[in-house]
Amino acid sequence: MDDVASARSENENGRKIRNRLMQWESKTDPLAALSAQQEEYLDVLSNLWRNEVATPSPATTPTKPTNKESTAPADCTADIKLPAGELNNTNDFLLWFVVVSAEIEERGDANYHKYLQQLEQRKGECAHMLTQIAVAMDRLGALSSEYEFVSTKTSALNTASEQLISEQEKLQELSNEIQWRLHFFNQVELLNQRLQSPTLSVASEAFRECLNKIDECLNYLAENPKFKDAAAYNLKYKQCLAKATGLVRNYVYSVINQATEATLHPRNATGETSLQAPDAAFALYYGKYQTSAAKVKRVAQLIESRLDHSSEYEQLMTDLQQHYLTMRASVMSPAVNQSIQNVKAAHKGDHCSLTRSACSFLVHVCQDEQRLYYQFFETGAAHLTVYLEGLCTILYDTMRPFIIHINHLETLAEICSILRIEMLEEQVQQNPNTLQAFATITHQLLQDVQERLVFRAHLYLQSDIQNYNPSTGDLAYPEKLEMMESIALSLQEPAQLRRSDSRSSMVSSVSSAMETESVDTAYRAQQMNSPADLHGMWYPTVRRTLVCLSRLYRCVDRPIFQGLSQEALKLCIQSVAYAAGKISAAKTPIDGELFEIKHLLILREQIAPFRVDFTIKETSLDFSKVKTAAFGLLHKRKQLFSMGSNNAILEFLIDGTPQIKEHLLDSRKEVDRQLKTTCEQFIKDAVHMLVGPLMTFLEKAQATLAAGPAAQSTLRQCVWSSPQQISGVIQETQRLIKSKLAVLQRAMQLYLSNRDTEFIIFRPIRNNIIQSFVKLEQLLTTNGYSTDDMTITSCPSAEQVSVLLSSASVLAAEGMASFAAAARKISTSSSVETVANRKVSTSSNKAASVQETTAETTQENEVAAKIDATPAGIE
Structure with missing residues (x-):
């Protein structure tokens, strides 16, 4: 499964x-x-x-x-x-x-394997190469070690060689420095041998080198005084320098002595007659010295260039200059003295010419001597100045005996001008360095002349101004002025005749009036430049004062002139016031006052050009407190020895000390003050002369009104203040105005000879006269006088009084014209008809003259506003 x-x-x-x-x-x-x-x-x-x-x-x-x-x-x-x-x-x-x-x-990968095989082959080769490189590096390290060893040995050898060379150079420098320092010690014997050589010449280049070496060695020893034997060698070099300076001194003395001997005892001298010519005298006194100047100049420059090196050179240079100046003094002093004596004999009695000639001679001598001196030397101006002052002292010794015996101010003033202007300002300022000695002696001589001038001026002010006794002719006022006026009219006769002929066809009244005014104008024009206004007609003390001040102004210093001018003007004012008093006593107060006004105006006008301050400061002691303290001491006898603060003696010493006060004296203001006082007195006397009755009535009325209110009602009831009496006073015053005003204006024209001055002084007189009538009118109006009383008194208004004064002034002008016609009639008879026609035409056109005078019054008022020379206080 x-x-x-x-x-x-x-x-x-x-x-x-x-x-x-x-x-x-x-x-x-x-x-x-x-x-x-x-x-x-x-x-x-x-x-x-x-x-x-x-x-x-x-x-x-x-x-x-x-x-x-x-x-x-x-x-x-x-x-x-x-x-x-x-x-x-x-x-x-x-x-x-x-x-x-x-x-x-x-x-x-075959290629890679092949490449890998190649790399392995190369790796083997590289390993073999690295083995060879390692062997080479080992050998190179050994070689480098050997090189460093050799290089170290070589550097040490080079360093040692360089040190040896450096030490050799230092030793060489030390040797050279020792040789150089020994040079300053080894020159003594060589310099002694050269200086003792008989063939050594002072003017040679070898002598110059000797001096250079001596200076160099002395300077070195002075900079290094701590060297061994430095003091001894310094003394040796000083001896060498003394020998060298002795050679220079002997040489220069010999040259200067030879020139002096040749000048004092010339071989071809034939007597003093051969030296009378200026060229021959100049050749004798300067020729030999100019010939010897080149020899001395060369040696003198050698010494002058070393004056900063040693004091021996300075002493040598001083000895050479002093010897030269001594020899020149032995030559020039007798010659200058003889020349001054010859000038003195040539200008015997003429001190001004003597001063001018002698000073001019000394100026040339100083210029020639300085020119000759700088041909020998380039330094020593102070010694030359002393020598030239000695020559110029001969002039001082010759002129001083004459100066202290001169009494004439003009001569002293002329000598001052010569010394101050011609010599100090003209000659000395052009050559201040050359003529310094001459300027010193001339300034001393000028001070002596100024001192003598000031002394004689004080005596002159006392004798000829303060103690001046006027003669009858000096006080013959106004006769002297009338005589000079007639002379002035006679001198202008031809011109007056021609004007009279040209005006003879003018027969109308207007033309006659214009002729009268033209004659008056012509008269006034010639009066302003008349001989009566020349300084020859001034009062002698005024003339002497102004002449004295004009002499002193350019001769003495400003402070001295201010003091003298203060004294001179003070004495002159006193002398004029004394003469005015004499004239017032002999004639009328008006004459004396016009005389004083005239000469005070002259003084004020003539001292104006002096650009000095006439103000001086005087110091005085005020003993007023001494008297008060003495009385206090007497009252405090019990406190004489008091120990407290109230000791009487101590208070006397403190409170009784004289006080020092300073006063400012202004002679110019003193002239103005005296002029103001005299003008006010003249105005017062002139007003009293013209309206004396009216002023007397006003003073009496004011005294009555001052008694109280009750007196005002009784003033009308008094007899002396009735309308009829007042009318008589007014008529008498008008009569005085008509009769005295012409005389007053004639006197003012005669004395003052200046229309502007006459107008300035006459204006307050006119105003005071009008004011007197205005006061009278106010008195009558305010003290119970009726219209009928005013009509009875006929008190004129201010306008009527002004017309009255103007008409009186016209009459005064007619009087002057009549006087001029009379003077011409005396000198010639051809002008009688012209004078008669002028009188007829003037009398027939009196009303027209009054109107013209009123217009003239208005014009004078306009002129018065433009005049700035009105003395203070006249109005």
Whole structure:
């Protein structure tokens, strides 16, 4: 049963296998799908089988496939043997297939086995080669060890050689350095031999080399003072240097002495007459020295280039320069002194010419001496300056005795100008280095002249200004001015005659009035430049003060001038005030005040160009507290020895110390202050002269009204304040205005001679007069005076007073015209008819003149607004 079952199972399994094998090549659903290569193999196998069946040969060569890819398998299966029997079933095929597959696999790996054999052969060769390489490496290692040994020995040998060479170089350098250092010690004997050689010349190149070696050795020893025997060798080189400097000194002294001897004692001298010509004198005093300059210059340059090396060179250079200057002083001092004495004799009595000539001579001497000096040396300007100062001192010693005896300010001022401007500013500023010594001595001389000038100026201010006693002619005012005015009119007579002839045909009243105004204008124009306004007509102290200040301005220093100007202006103001008082006592206060105003205006105008500050500071001691402290000490006698803080003596010492006060004095402001005071006094006196009765009445009325309210009602009842009395006062005032105003304006024109100044001073007078009438009108209006009383008094309004003043001014102008006509009548008789026609035409057109005067007043008011020179306080 088991066998049957097993057989069945085997059949069943065989059937299943066959079925599955049949399904392997199924085209629809193959169990084992073959690849293209497998299919090719299968085709090959089929072909082989068919061929084998057709021709049953033991073996046949298969056909070479056409596809390149089947080449390898064909090669592999080329020798495959077919089975001995037929393949009857699948099992046989499978068995055969297994055998064939194993054979194919074996044949396919044949190449690999062959390659493997080759690799094994190569492996054997490589192993043999590695064995040889190992042997070679062993030999190479031995060789490398030997090389390293040899290289180490060689490097050590090279290092030792280099060290030996380096030590050799160091020793060589040390030897050279020792030789170089010994060189500075070994030169002593050689230098001594050269310096003691009789053939050695100071101007030679060998001597220059000796000095160079001495300097070099001394410098080296100074830099290395710790060397052995350095001090001893330094002393030896110093001795060599002393010998060299001695040779230079002897040589230069010899050359300079020879030139000096040839100059002082020329061989071809025939007497002093041969030296009078400037060229001959210059050749004598400078020719020999210029010839010797080249010899000394060469040696001097050799020493001057070494001044920084050693003090011996500096001392040598100083000795050479001093010797040269000493020799030149022995030559030039007598010559300069003699020349100054000759100039002094030539300009005897003329100190200005003496100063100018002597200074010019010294300027040339200084320039020539400096030029000659720098032909010998290039340094030593300080020694040269001292020498030139010695020569210039001769001028100082010659001029000083004259200066201290000169009394004239003009001469001293001229000498100051010569020294200050011509010499210091012109000559010295052009050559400041060359003329430094001359400038020093000239400045000293200028200071002496200025000191003498200041001293004489103080004496002059005291004697000729402060103590000046005016003569009768000095105080003859206004006669002196009237005389000069008549002279001025007579000088202008030809021009006036021509104008009179040209105006003789004008007979209308308007033309006559215009003629009168033109005459007045012409008169005023000539008055502004009249001889009465020249400085010759000024009061002597004013003229002297201004002349003195103008002399001092360019001669003394500014602080000194400020002090002198302060004193001079103060004394001048006092002198003018004194003269004004004399004139006021002899004539009228108006004359004295106008005289003072005129000269104060001159002072203010003339000191304006001085560009200095007229302010000086004065220091004084205030002893006012000393007196108070002394009284306190007397009252505290019991506390004299008190030990507390209330000690009387201590308080006296503290509180009684004088106080130091400083005062600023401005002479320019003092002139303005005095001018202001005088103008105010003149305005006051002028107003009182014109409206004196009215001012007296107003002062009396104000005094009465000041007594109380009851007095206001009684003012109308008083006899002196009745309308009739007031009318008399007004009429008297108007009469004074008509009669005195012309005199006042005539005096102002005569003294001031300037229309603008007259207008400035007359304007407050006019305003005060009008203000007086305005006050009177207000007094009458506010103190119970009726309309009838106002009519009786006939008090004019401000406009009427202005017209009255203008008409009076016209009358004054007519008076001036009459005076001019009278002066011309005295000088010539041909102008009488013209003067008469002008008077008639003026009187017939009085109303027109009043209107023109009113217009002129308006014009004057416009002019007054443009004037800036109004003295402070006049208005």
